[in-house]
Amino acid sequence: MRKFLLPRTLFCLFFLIVILPAPSCRFSNEPSPAPDTKVVQKAKDEHGLKLILENALTVAPAKVSVLFKVRDADDKPDTTLDCGNFTLFEDNDSTSIYESAHKVKKRPEVLKMRVLLLLDLSGSIIKHDRSLKKLIDASRRFVRKLLPKYAANVEVGVFWFDGGAQINQLAAFTTDTVTLQYKIASLDTTLKVDLSTNLNGAIVEGIKAVKNKTGKAGETVSYGALVLFTDGTDRAARVAEPEAVKAVDGAGPLVLVYTIGVGGEIDLLKLERFGKDDFFYADDIDKLGLKFESAAQSIKEELASRYLVEYCSPRRKGRHQLKIKAYTASVQTKQYASLTLEYSADNFSGGCNLYMPCPR
Numbered sequence: 001m002r003k004f005l006l007p008r009t010l011f012c013l014f015f016l017i018v019i020l021p022a023p024s025c026r027f028s029n030e031p032s033p034a035p036d037t038k039v040v041q042k043a044k045d046e047h048g049l050k051l052i053l054e055n056a057l058t059v060a061p062a063k064v065s066v067l068f069k070v071r072d073a074d075d076k077p078d079t080t081l082d083c084g085n086f087t088l089f090e091d092n093d094s095t096s097i098y099e100s101a102h103k104v105k106k107r108p109e110v111l112k113m114r115v116l117l118l119l120d121l122s123g124s125i126i127k128h129d130r131s132l133k134k135l136i137d138a139s140r141r142f143v144r145k146l147l148p149k150y151a152a153n154v155e156v157g158v159f160w161f162d163g164g165a166q167i168n169q170l171a172a173f174t175t176d177t178v179t180l181q182y183k184i185a186s187l188d189t190t191l192k193v194d195l196s197t198n199l200n201g202a203i204v205e206g207i208k209a210v211k212n213k214t215g216k217a218g219e220t221v222s223y224g225a226l227v228l229f230t231d232g233t234d235r236a237a238r239v240a241e242p243e244a245v246k247a248v249d250g251a252g253p254l255v256l257v258y259t260i261g262v263g264g265e266i267d268l269l270k271l272e273r274f275g276k277d278d279f280f281y282a283d284d285i286d287k288l289g290l291k292f293e294s295a296a297q298s299i300k301e302e303l304a305s306r307y308l309v310e311y312c313s314p315r316r317k318g319r320h321q322l323k324i325k326a327y328t329a330s331v332q333t334k335q336y337a338s339l340t341l342e343y344s345a346d347n348f349s350g351g352c353n354l355y356m357p358c359p360r
Contacts, residue, residue, distance in 0.1 A: 036344040039064060042321060048073040048335030049328055054306070055221050056341055062348040064311045064322055066341060067110070067221060069302075072328070073335065077305030079106070081326060083358035088311060089323040099314035101357040108308040112222040113154050114173050114213035115299060117142060118206045120230035121160040121187070123195030124265070132189060134285045135229070138292040139184045142227070143177055145296035151175040153303055158184060159209070163196025163236040167205045173213060199234035200244040203257075203274055207247045210255055223302075225256040227295050230271070231263045231285075241270070248276050256302060258295050262288050277302075312352035315345035 039056035050071040058064055070078040083104050088095045095102070117139060125131050139158065146154060157173035158180060171183035203226075210224035234241070248257055259275030261268065262282040272279040278298050280291040309324055325338040 035060070035347040039066065039322075039341050039343045041339060042342050043338075043340040045336075045338045047337065049078070049326060049337035050075070051324070051326055051337045051339045053339055053341075056343075058343050058345075058348075060347075061350065062313050062315070062345070062352040063354075064313055064341075064343050066309045066311075066322075066324060066339070067108075068307060068309075068324075068339065069305050070307060070326065070337075071305070077301040078328070079301055079304035080328075081106070081307065085327050085329075086309065086358070087325045087327075088309075089325070090313065090315070091320050092323075095311070096314055097360050100312055101352075101354050101360075102309060102311040103354045103357045105308045105310070107150075107153060107304050107306060109152050110221065110308065111153050111303060111306055113225060113299070113303060114210060114222070115146065115154055115156045115225045115227060116173075116206055116210050116213075117156060117158045118167060118202060118226060118228045119158070119160045119170075120162075120197065120199070120202075120228075120232065121191065121193050122162045122197040122232060123193070124231055124263075126162075126189060126191055126193050127195070129189055131231070131285055132187060134288050136184055136187055138229075138289040140181055141289045142292040142296045143180045143184070145293045146299060147175060147177045147180070150300060150303065151177075154299075155213075156180055157213075159206070160187075161198060161202035161205075163194030163198050163238075165198065165201060165238055167202055167209065194236075196236040197230065197232045197234055198236040198238050199230055199232070200239040200241055201234075201236065202228060202230075203244040204239055204247045207251050207255065207257065211251070214254055221254070223254050223256065225258065225277075225299055225302075226251075227258045227260065227299075228274070229260040229262075229292075230266060231261070232265045233267050233270070244274065248274055251276065256299070258298065260288075260291050260295060262291075310354055312354060312357075313343075313345060313348065316348045317345055319344050 037057045041053050052069045055067040072078045155173040158171040159167045161167045206226045210226050214222045214224040256277040258278050259271045260280045261271045282288045282291045323340045328335040
């Protein structure tokens with residue numbers, strides 16, 4: 001009887017391999033298809049308010065996460081919204097009170113911004129003790145205005161430029177206010193500089209340096225901001241003005257560019273053109289500190305106008321639409337906006353929890 005064992009074994013293997021359909025041959029340790037985490041904007045509606053989508057994805061076990069910025073009727077950052085200003089709908093129906101939950105977070109920790117403060121230390125500043133002291137004081141006020149309250153979101157680096165081809169690091173990007181203050185205070189008139197002003201080149205190099213610090217791995221969204229101060233015009237002629245304009249225009253929505261000018265030697269129109277997100281002018285150096293604080297406040301408002309909506313969905317399969325509707329004051333106001341997004345609930349499961357969700 002033993003001689004029939006091998007043929008029977010071969011026959012069984014043939015039956016398993018050839019006759020049974022291929023899907024039944026999946027082994028338990030084979031990877032399952034990756035879940036679709038992409039969330040796609042399908043529609044938007046604006047009535048005196050704007051919701052601008054910046055990032056959206058699904059997160060296991062059943063969460064839809066949506067990051068956006070809010071602009072008011074004057075296209076200014078709106079930092080005033082909270083849970084009571086938002087209503088959510090799923091598949092054109094109100095979300096379930098008992099089977100779903102959502103929360104709204106302003107300036108969430110997932111946001112990171114690297115702010116490069118770029119100072120003009122050409123001859124008109126570095127060779128005048130009073131002007132340098134005023135610039136040091138203004139720069140320190142900028143750091144105090146922005147940090148440490150926003151340290152969870154912001155790192156500041158301080159650089160300077162003169163007539164040379166490159167910008168120069170004074171303080172690496174950090175959240176350490178003490179280090180920044182110390183580095184800024186260390187500036188004095190003995191610093192060896194090229195007395196000319198490479199303003200156009202500083203714009204190009206500054207934006208490049210900021211871009212290199214955005215989009216770091218592991219972060220949901222990271223922004224950059226260039227805050228450039230000058231008291232003069234480009235005299236070095238190393239870089240043509242159109243090249244600087246091109247760098248500003250190509251900076252993109254995640255890189256903010258601010259300019260601060262003082263005195264009568266600057267070209268107001270050009271400097272305002274370079275400051276695509278805001279421009280601050282002081283007609284007297286004694287007013288410089290206030291302008292630096294205004295720039296810091298503008299950055300704070302930009303961050304505070306970012307909102308993260310997290311939604312625990314009861315859906316467990318298929319594609320669905322989530323509508324986020326925001327009101328400026330209450331549901332009775334005529335100023336509102338909405339985003340409609342489509343997501344996949346395939347592979348969703350129970351266990352989605354939110355810390356301190358919005359009351360329902």
